[in-house]
Amino acid sequence: MLPTDTVDTTVLPPGERFGMWLDLVARTSAPLRIQSAHTADFAARADFVDLGAIQLVEYQYPSLEATRTRKLVRRSDPELYVLALTTAGVGTSSQDGRRSEILAGEFTFYDASREHDVCHHSTEPQRTQATSIITLIPHAALPLPRQRMAALYGGRMSGSEGLGTLLAQFLLQVTRHPEQYHAADAGRLGAVGLDLATTMLGRHLVAEDAVPTEVRRRALVAQVQAYIHRHLGDATLSPQVVADAQHISLRTLHRLFEAENATVASYIRDLRLARCRRDLTDPTLRTQPVQVIAARWGFGDKAHFSRVFRAAYGMSPQACRDGDALSARPVNRLASRVNSSPAD
Template sequence: MLRRTTVDTERVPASERFDMWLDLVARTASPLRIRSEHAHDFAARAEIVELDPVRVVNYRYPSLEAVGSSRLVRESAPEIYTLALTVTGDGAASQAGQSSVLGPREFIFYDGSRPHGVRHLGDHEGRDPARSVVAVIPHAALPLSRDRLAPLLGGRMSGTEGIGALLAQFLLQIAHHPEQYHAADAARLGTVGLDLVSTLLGRHLVAEEAVPAEVRRRALLTQVRAYIQRHLGDATLSPQVVADAHHVSLRTLHRLFEAEESTVASYVRELRLARCRHDLADPGLRGQPVQAIGARWGFPDKAHFSRVFRKAHGVGPQTWRAGHAAEVARSANPAASTVNPVGAD
């Protein structure tokens, strides 16, 4: 499981909660002067997931205003960028002469080493907690110079379309379900996150050429894979459809997968077979015909599904399902004598 640290102010007396939060923010992001009408009883929570080198923080807190003043910046000078996704509530942010008003599923980008201001209100006029997911990134990790990034400071970016939507989905998945990943995945996930952030920033600068080609390639590959996974059940999904959806040539798409020592078609096929195996092994779906499961994941022709499955696993889907059920039964009752049933594929 990815390493996660949870800080919950409700574990201490109400009088100590606000100071606990100030200390947390100073350690995980940058020192801020924070004001809140709820300072007397600041019920807040943060879940911190360490990737490499990105830190993802899932925040829940009452409405507040925060300022990173010139003095605080001079004293601490944190060499970090922050890309914050508003999940619920409304907010506003300002830096380098630019101000933005934020709603749910919008990003704000700022530099922790420069003065900035942030305001966040929860839902229902501030009565409910505000929620955000934040990526904290060292300056040195981004392949874009600080001068090049300056026009984006204090500006908002959409988290509902294109690369922004993919990055939002990535951050929310990491923040909410770190238990689904191994600790060994942290470096690879950190690379994926950095690639998506770099590409998003490059596009808003209208300067993708400033992003290294390999970073752009990996970000496009991540975007393509996510698209394929969302459309696995569409029997018309083809390399040409995928290429058209991403406004690249078929040749470019094939080169993208050659670097992964795979092909687009084989990637789609393996994903579909994996989803079919999952459903065939699910006791809750035991009553569903094999053909229905195949059709759900892009194999509408029963004979074709059987051939593809048999080529990959040595037996047809019906036999595989029966064998898996028998294996589960033997595991549950090792003393019982069980004969593997064989079905017709």
């Protein structure tokens, strides 16, 4: 499991919860002055995920207002950027004279080393919690010109278009399902998240040329892989279909995967095989015919499926289902690699 930590104020009586939250905020690298209309019963939770290059925090709290004052900035300089995704409620973000309303599904960006104001309120009468996912990015880790970043402070960016969609999906998956990954995956996931954030911010700067070439390449690979994962069950999925969906040439797509130690076709095939193996060894799917499972993941030809499954795992699909699930070890290095893909 990924390195995580949780702070939950509901472990204390209602009257002590807001004080616990203030203590938490005071201990962070960028303390804030907090106000709330819910101080009498501040039921809140913070889930931290350490990904090495970046840190993620999912917040759930009643409505609040936060200010990083000039005095607090002088007291500590965390040298961090904050990229915040609102997941429920509505908020405002203000820095350097720019103020934006942030709706659910939108990002805002600011520098924790400078004065700023943020507030976040629930928009549903029956829902007392506003929620967000915060990405903490060290200044030194973001490969974009710092003097250019002020153009984005206090602004809003879509989390439902282009790379914004992919980054939002990544943050939601990692913060809400850290148990699906190994601790050893943290560094790799952190690099993926940083690449996606860097490329999205670079595009909003209208300065994608400022994003290092390798960062852009890795971000595009992550975007392509996410598309493949979403359409894996489509039997017509092919390298050409993937290239067309990403508005790139087939040649460019193949060049992208040269550094991934896999061809596009083998990546699709091995990922499908991994899904089939998972379903074949799932006791709840025991009554489903092998061919139904194969077809679900894009294998329409029974003989072809049996042949490639045996080549990858050293046994037939039926033998995999009948035998010990752990005995179906990949004999194909690429199959092994996609089994642990962070895009799952």
